[in-house]
Amino acid sequence: MRTSAALGLLFCCSWAVEGSTSQVPEIALLAVKEPEALEGQFPGAFASFTGPVPTEDEEFDVQVPSADNELGCGSYRIPKTPGSPRKSVALVQRGNCTFVQKALKAQEAGAAGVLIAFNDESVFVMGGSNDTQEDDKVRIFSIAVGKSLGDKFRHQAASGSAAGGFAAAPVVFSVSVYEQSLLNISELFLIMLATSLVAAGAFFSTSDMKQTAFSTAIAPPAEEVLEVDSLMAGSFCVMGSGMLVFLFFFMNYMIYVIMFAFCVGGASCITQFGSLVLQHFAPRFKQRVADVPLFGPVSQAELLAGGPAVILVTCWLIFRNTEYGWPFQDIIGAGFLCWMQRTLRLPNIRIASLLLTAMFFFDIFWVFISPLIFTKSVMVTVATGGDTGESVPMLLRIPAIGDPLGHDRLLGFGDIALPGLLVSYLRRHDLQSHRRFFEGYFFPSLVGYFCGLCVTIAALVIMR
Numbered sequence: 001m002r003t004s005a006a007l008g009l010l011f012c013c014s015w016a017v018e019g020s021t022s023q024v025p026e027i028a029l030l031a032v033k034e035p036e037a038l039e040g041q042f043p044g045a046f047a048s049f050t051g052p053v054p055t056e057d058e059e060f061d062v063q064v065p066s067a068d069n070e071l072g073c074g075s076y077r078i079p080k081t082p083g084s085p086r087k088s089v090a091l092v093q094r095g096n097c098t099f100v101q102k103a104l105k106a107q108e109a110g111a112a113g114v115l116i117a118f119n120d121e122s123v124f125v126m127g128g129s130n131d132t133q134e135d136d137k138v139r140i141f142s143i144a145v146g147k148s149l150g151d152k153f154r155h156q157a158a159s160g161s162a163a164g165g166f167a168a169a170p171v172v173f174s175v176s177v178y179e180q181s182l183l184n185i186s187e188l189f190l191i192m193l194a195t196s197l198v199a200a201g202a203f204f205s206t207s208d209m210k211q212t213a214f215s216t217a218i219a220p221p222a223e224e225v226l227e228v229d230s231l232m233a234g235s236f237c238v239m240g241s242g243m244l245v246f247l248f249f250f251m252n253y254m255i256y257v258i259m260f261a262f263c264v265g266g267a268s269c270i271t272q273f274g275s276l277v278l279q280h281f282a283p284r285f286k287q288r289v290a291d292v293p294l295f296g297p298v299s300q301a302e303l304l305a306g307g308p309a310v311i312l313v314t315c316w317l318i319f320r321n322t323e324y325g326w327p328f329q330d331i332i333g334a335g336f337l338c339w340m341q342r343t344l345r346l347p348n349i350r351i352a353s354l355l356l357t358a359m360f361f362f363d364i365f366w367v368f369i370s371p372l373i374f375t376k377s378v379m380v381t382v383a384t385g386g387d388t389g390e391s392v393p394m395l396l397r398i399p400a401i402g403d404p405l406g407h408d409r410l411l412g413f414g415d416i417a418l419p420g421l422l423v424s425y426l427r428r429h430d431l432q433s434h435r436r437f438f439e440g441y442f443f444p445s446l447v448g449y450f451c452g453l454c455v456t457i458a459a460l461v462i463m464r
Contacts, residue, residue, distance in 0.1 A: 026125060027178040028143045029404055033059065034172040038156060041404040042149050043178065044115070047126035047142035049100055049135040051113075054175055060112060062157040062171035063088045072116075073097035078109040086172065087112035091153050094118050094144075099126040100134055103142045113141040113175070117150025141175060178405065180461055186409045190398045191453045194411055197334055198420040199446055201341030205424035209431045217280035218273075220342050227345050228421070233355040237362045244366055248378045251386035262393045263317065266332035267309040269339040274305025321390070326397040326408065333396050333413060340417050346425040359418055383412065411453075419449050 028044035046053070054060075061084055065076040072092025079088070090106035094116055106114035116126065123144045128135035145153075156171050208219035247254050278285045278301040285301035292298050316328035346352045366379040385391040396416070398409045423445045430440030437443055 028053075029176045029178040030143070030145070030149075030173050031056075031176070031404075032171065032173045035156065035169045038152060038171060042145070043123070043405050044143040044145045044149075045123045045125050046177075047099055047103065047116075047128070047138075047144065049103065049126075049128040049138050050142045051139045053141055053177055054113070056174055056176045059086050059172055059174050060089045061086050062091050062115070062153050062173070063111070064091050064154055064157050065109075071096045072102045072105050072114070075105065076109050078106070078111045084170065089113040089115060091115045091117065091150065091157060093150070098129050099142065099144075100129045100138060103138045103140060104134075107138065107140050111140060113143070115150070115153070116142065116144050117154070118144055118147055121146040121148065143175070180403070184401065184403055184409065186398045186401045186403070187457050189401075190396060190409045190411055191450060191457070193330070193396060193398070194416050194453060195446060195450045197337050197416055198341075198423050198449060200334075201338045201417075201420045202424040202427040202442065204338050204342040205345065206427050206431055207342075209428065214280055218276045218342075224343060225345055226343055227347050228351055228355065229347070230351060230354055233351055233358060236355065237358045240362060241366070244378050244382055247382045248374065248386075251382060252388055255385055255388045255390050255392070258392055258394075259317075259390065262332070263313045266316075266335055267306070267313045269335035270309040270312060270332065271302055271306045272339070273335060274309065275299065275301040278304060316393075320393070323399060326399055329393055330396050330398075333394070336394075337413060337416050337420065341420045341424050344421055345428075346421050349425070352422045352425055356418060356422060359414070363414075415453075423449065 026046060028046050030042045030044055032038045032040055032042065063078045064070070065072055065078075069076050070093050072090060073096045078090055088111055090109060090111040090113075092102055092106065092114065099116060102116055103114050123146050126142065126144050153171050156169070204218060204220075207215040210216075247258075279299070282301075285299065285304065287300050288297045289300055289303060290298050312328055312331060316325060316332060319325040319328065346355070363379070367377055370376075370378040383392050383395070395410050395412045400407055400409065423442065426441040426445050430442050433440070435441075
């Protein structure tokens, strides 16, 4: 999952403006100062024909034309807010006339800028008219905003209205250009978490080669280890492609199956890890408690470890769509990823090269080429849950730090699990050849993985 996907899907923006040799600012940041109920920072998209962007310390009042001219296609006047030194900005609806005509009408009305509310949340850069001279007449800033934000502003700014549960008071805001840093601190934390999980997975994968008591306790039994061969490496691509297409067309139903599998699988992995640790440090908990059909014997350790695992999964279900859901999702994901590296094993570098090369082209096709066939990116659509309002939980989440738009930073499990298999193989090779930590291939591969993620995220931000 690409970290800038949510931002790209929201705005669908393009930096290249035809007939212009300079870049026009793309994403607008609207900082609402008043009223208190609406305070916050909201995204918008500058028009390709927008006038000069005001300074961040300049504030504006939102004014709405009369009900018979809410589209802003006819002539109207924008009155100043009584007793306010601030300039006014017109808020109009999309439709009936061009974006440039709306901006010119707002300019004629005496507005310092125009906000054009779209009919949904999919906002894009508003293009100019076919007449370049008409575009050049626009001297005010022009910004597209989503439907929900436009509705809130309209209800608040309507003269003498208290609609939407807000007190009748002017909407006061400022405008600035949103700029995303090459490497946000949240992305750095995400990269460090991913690298740590790859290292932890390699430790679990090679625990059978160490002579310590704890390593022996957590080492996988031989019957649980699945060695990847060339046929299995190829089937990952074929079966993965089939599953992606199936989910693309039936996501409205399958999203809940995926969530159920995530909960059950996550609880199982965490229970197993907890049970192994308990049995090592407290051998008395190895005692069998009961035999459960389809599951087999259940020990005291598994019962004790199962309680926190169920609580963890329940918390994720409750808070999954809130700002508090990310730690639960990441803990469950960590259990998944470490268990996968513990169970799957690459036998040689040839199979590793085959698997990673195949998955490299698999990723390119389903992210970038699939829109030519399916009109939308299959990978991105599936990862974001389509139109279900849910998102596929098979990814790590870190909340934004210092980003006013607050988009979570995301990294899919596949971007950790597949490189992790190679790193685990290299760690096993180092142990077999008795190489020290800094003398073998394990440490350089971890550094390479870390640097590769940094470069990838920076490239995604640069290319938008």
